[in-house]
Structure formats: structure tokens, C-alpha cells
Amino acid sequence: MNAKTKKRIDDFGYKTVKRNTLEAEVVDRSKAVITHYLNNFGKKEAKYFEEAAFSAIKSYSIDSEDGDMPNSVVEEALQQYLFEVHDVPFPTPQNPQFTFIDLFAGIGGFRVAMQNLGGKCVFTSEWDKEAKKTYRANFGEVPFGDITKEETKRFIPDGFDILCGGFPCQAFSIAGRRGGFEDTRGTLFFDVAEIIKRKMPKAFFLENVKGLASHDKGKTLSTILNVLRSDLGYYVPEPQIVNAKNFGVPQNRERIYIVGFRADLGIDEFKYPEPLGKKVSFSDIKEEKTVGTRYYLSTKYLQTLYNHKARHESKGNGFGYNIVKDDEIANAIVVGGMGRERNLVIDNRITDFKPETKIQGEVNREGIRKMTPREWARLQGFPNKFIIPVADASAYKQFGNSVAVPAIQATALEILKKINFLKNVEGK
Ligand SMILES: C[S@@+](CC[C@H](N)C(=O)[O-])C[C@H]1O[C@@H](n2cnc3c(N)ncnc32)[C@H](O)[C@@H]1O
Numbered sequence: 001m002n003a004k005t006k007k008r009i010d011d012f013g014y015k016t017v018k019r020n021t022l023e024a025e026v027v028d029r030s031k032a033v034i035t036h037y038l039n040n041f042g043k044k045e046a047k048y049f050e051e052a053a054f055s056a057i058k059s060y061s062i063d064s065e066d067g068d069m070p071n072s073v074v075e076e077a078l079q080q081y082l083f084e085v086h087d088v089p090f091p092t093p094q095n096p097q098f099t100f101i102d103l104f105a106g107i108g109g110f111r112v113a114m115q116n117l118g119g120k121c122v123f124t125s126e127w128d129k130e131a132k133k134t135y136r137a138n139f140g141e142v143p144f145g146d147i148t149k150e151e152t153k154r155f156i157p158d159g160f161d162i163l164c165g166g167f168p169c170q171a172f173s174i175a176g177r178r179g180g181f182e183d184t185r186g187t188l189f190f191d192v193a194e195i196i197k198r199k200m201p202k203a204f205f206l207e208n209v210k211g212l213a214s215h216d217k218g219k220t221l222s223t224i225l226n227v228l229r230s231d232l233g234y235y236v237p238e239p240q241i242v243n244a245k246n247f248g249v250p251q252n253r254e255r256i257y258i259v260g261f262r263a264d265l266g267i268d269e270f271k272y273p274e275p276l277g278k279k280v281s282f283s284d285i286k287e288e289k290t291v292g293t294r295y296y297l298s299t300k301y302l303q304t305l306y307n308h309k310a311r312h313e314s315k316g317n318g319f320g321y322n323i324v325k326d327d328e329i330a331n332a333i334v335v336g337g338m339g340r341e342r343n344l345v346i347d348n349r350i351t352d353f354k355p356e357t358k359i360q361g362e363v364n365r366e367g368i369r370k371m372t373p374r375e376w377a378r379l380q381g382f383p384n385k386f387i388i389p390v391a392d393a394s395a396y397k398q399f400g401n402s403v404a405v406p407a408i409q410a411t412a413l414e415i416l417k418k419i420n421f422l423k424n425v426e427g428k
Contacts, residue, residue, distance in 0.1 A: 106128075
């Protein structure tokens with residue numbers, strides 16, 4: 001069978017479905033169930049997805065009106081999709097050293113790092129449609145959706161080793177209370193804590209914006225730590241602000257990392273990784289070839305930025321565009337606002353100044369351009385084989401929201417050393 005005649009997961013559901021009342025959410029969950037089942041095929045975790053995967057196939061199959069398809073036929077139908085989950089840049093390892101779950105997965109920054117260390121992801125959740133696209137293109141798995149819903153949580157397997165997640169930061173209203181588990185109800189941290197409580201993984205690794213430390217005068221972080229330490233009983237060392245630039249990427253990105261170990265492991269100390277001391281700069285991640293004129297600023301827009309800056313600087317305000325020289329490092333990449341203008345670069349390799357689109361005027365002669373999505377990927381330490389299947393606007397958002405893979409990996413290695421999965425991991 002060649003790739004063209006093979007059944008694809010996208011043929012599943014929308015095209016073959018007979019009942020047009022089925023909602024997209026159900027179809028998406030079916031795709032999550034099927035890809036998770038196939039990625040865990042032959043492993044004990046497969047049983048968490050098996051029943052739902054079989055019934056999804058039965059209810060959507062064009063060959064079966066009444067759902068009495070024999071299991072052997074269902075198995076065969078599922079096998080048709082196997083090539084899709086394996087034929088990706090970052091396939092699930094077959095002989096993993098440990099298992100983890102990937103919550104608020106985004107495009108899988110944690111997953112790249114954990115797989116590099118020999119880990120196997122047994123469950124993933126992310127509700128953004130575009131991020132799911134990128135995730136699937138790279139890992140062959142469709143994430144489950146809203147993690148606050150029981151119909152998502154019920155698929156999380158027991159017995160995984162590490163819970164990973166960069167959950168969005170929200171305030172808790174704990175006025176007059178001790179700031180315990182129940183006080184965090186209604187926030188995404190509550191869902192993280194609840195999953196830890198139910199599943200009791202050996203360790204967790206949470207990532208968040210640096211501002212979490214000072215959020216609500218420090219009350220948000222102290223509530224989080226109180227829940228993890230007192231209510232869930234984990235050993236949680238002081239969280240650490242980690243800067244991506246110390247781990248081999250030219251980006252000044254500070255994030256707070258919170259790790260914890262289950263009490264019965266007897267771990268009572270943890271050291272975050274030391275900076276590598278390796279000097280890197282933008283030139284190390286710059287596009288090898290000339291990039292399209294759409295990344296170059298028009299003469300007019302550049303002039304607007306210059307004028308604006310001059311006006312604001314004369315009043316003593318900084319104004320947000322910045323040019324990163326080849327031997328410098330980038331500012332933290334962020335989503336929205338002037339995010340891209342904060343990291344302009346000079347690239348004189350351009351020879352054609354004609355605009356790519358009508359709305360864009362002639363491009364500037366100074367060679368000032370925005371970084372490309374691939375450069376943002378590299379700033380976060382994503383390998384070049386990482387596929388970017390979405391439009392630029394989504395790609396910038398996804399990389400801006402993601403994690404710096406090498407900093408995550410260096411920290412995860414320290415976690416693994418503590419929980420003794422190191423035999424085959426060291427030196428990777
Ligand atoms: C800061 S980003 C994490 C990015 C991720 N660590 C990565 O490497 O790309 C937080 C993610 O949580 C997702 N999210 C927020 N609320 C969610 C929910 N209730 N269920 C599932 N995903 C959610 C957002 O769509 C976003 O992609």
C-alpha cells in the first residue's frame with residue numbers, strides 16, 4: 001500500500017461520519033484516543049485508550065451500521081493509522097527509560113526535552129487548535145482537549161513517573177484563608193494539583209513566567225507551594241528562576257521552575273543545573289539563506305518606529321523596538337504587542353527590495369528585518385527537524401508561548417538523577 005492509498009486519520013470522523021450531528025469536539029477526542037492508543041500499543045498504558053479507540057472506530061466506520069464490527073476488524077482498521085503516528089520527526093521511543101505526561105502541552109517543548117532523555121509520553125493535553133496541529137505533525141499524537149474536564153482527565157494513565165506542565169498563571173482568592181488545595185479551585189493550578197493527588201507521580205516539573213514569584217505580592221506562589229508541600233506531601237525545593245541563555249540558546253528568557261518529589265522517595269535535596277558557560281549569539285541561529293521580503297520592514301514602517309522611539313526617548317520613556325546584532329543575544333520572545341519588533345535583526349543579504357505583498361511598501365535598505373519563525377524555534381532550542389506546519393502568525397505565538405528546550409532538558413536530567421533513571425540517560 002503506498003502512502004496515497006493508506007487511510008489517514010483526517011479521513012476519519014468528518015469525512016466518513018454518517019451522523020452529521022456529531023460535534024467537532026467528539027471527533028477531535030476520537031483522534032486523541034486513537035493516536036494515544038497507537039502510540040502506547042503493546043504497552044500497559046494502551047488499556048486506558050483501548051475501549052474508547054475501539055468504540056470510536058466502530059461508531060465511525062462506513063462498513064458498520066450497527067456497531068457490531070468484530071474486534072479483529074477494528075484492530076486492522078486501527079493499524080492503518082499506525083504509519084501516521086510513527087512517521088514523524090519525534091516518534092515515541094520504543095524502549096523508554098521512564099514515562100511522563102505533557103499538560104498544557106503547547107507544541108511540545110517539554111516533550112522534545114523529555115524524549116531526548118529517553119522518556120515516553122503517555123498522555124498529552126492542549127486545547128488550542130493550531131498548537132495541536134504542530135504537536136501532531138511532530139509527535140504523531142493529537143492532544144486531548146480541555147484539561148479541566150473529567151472526560152479529558154479520565155484518560156490519564158496510572159503509574160507514570162513525571163508530570164510536566166507550564167500552566168497559565170491565575171490569582172487565587174485566598175483572603176483570610178490558609179491558601180490550601182480547596183482555595184485554588186477554579187484555577188488551572190487546581191487541576192494540576194488534583195492530577196498529582198490522584199496519580200501521585202514520582203516527580204513533577206512545572207514551568208511558569210518569572211512574574212509568578214511576585215504575583216499578588218507573592219501569595220500566588222506561596223499558595224502553590226503550600227498545596228504541593230503540605231496538602232500533597234511532596235518535597236519541593238525553593239523554585240528557581242532559570243535563564244535560557246545559560247543553557248546554549250541566545251535568548252535572555254527567565255522562567256520560574258518548580259520541581260517536586262513524592263515523599264516516599266526520601267529525596268530531601270535538589271540542585272538546579274549549573275549554567276553551561278557556553279557563549280552563543282544570534283549569528284549561531286541565524287537563517288543560513290536570504291529570507292523572503294515579507295520579513296523585512298518597509299521603509300515607511302521603519303521610519304514610524306524611529307520617529308516613535310525618538311519622541312518617547314526624549315520624554316525619558318523607553319520604546320519597544322530593539323535591534324539584535326549578530327554577536328548579541330535576543331530578548332525573550334513574547335506573544336502579542338510589539339513582540340516581533342523587540343527582536344529585529346540586520347540582514348544585508350537581501351538584493352531585491354520589491355515588496356512581497358501589495359500592502360507592504362518597498363523594503364528598507366538597511367536590511368532590518370524581523371526574525372523568522374525558524375529563528376524563534378532555534379531561540380527556544382527546537383532542532384531544525386521540528387516541523388512548522390502553521391502560518392507565521394500562529395508559529396510566532398506558539399514558539400513565544402513555548403519553553404526553552406535545553407534549559408528544560410538540563411533541569412529534567414537533574415530530576416532523573418534523583419529518581420534513578422540515569423543508567424541509560426547520562427551522557428545523552
Ligand atoms: C504557556 S503555554 C505552554 C507551552 C508549552 N509548554 C510548550 O512547550 O509549547 C500554555 C498552554 O496551555 C494551553 N491551555 C490553557 N488552558 C488549557 C486547558 N484548560 N486545557 C488544555 N490546554 C490549555 C494553552 O492553549 C497554551 O498552549
